[in-house]
Amino acid sequence: MKNFKRILKLSAVVLLMVLASIGMSLAGPVPVSPNKRKENDNGIKIELVEAKEEDEFQSELNQIG
Secondary structure, three states: OHHHHHHHHHHHHHHHHHHHHHHHHHHOOOOOOOOOOOOOOOOOOOOOOOOHHHHHHHHHHHHHO
């Protein structure tokens, strides 16, 4: 009787493992949610204007005048 219970428990474990592997193969892996951290980029984005052109223009005016 002990031997029969042991075989029954072992077959139940094997059956559960087989069912779990079949379920995973049908459904696929558990989807991992992407990291959805939003950054505070609600501000207005502007381009940096180089002041170098104005300096060159001012230096040319100073040389002329």
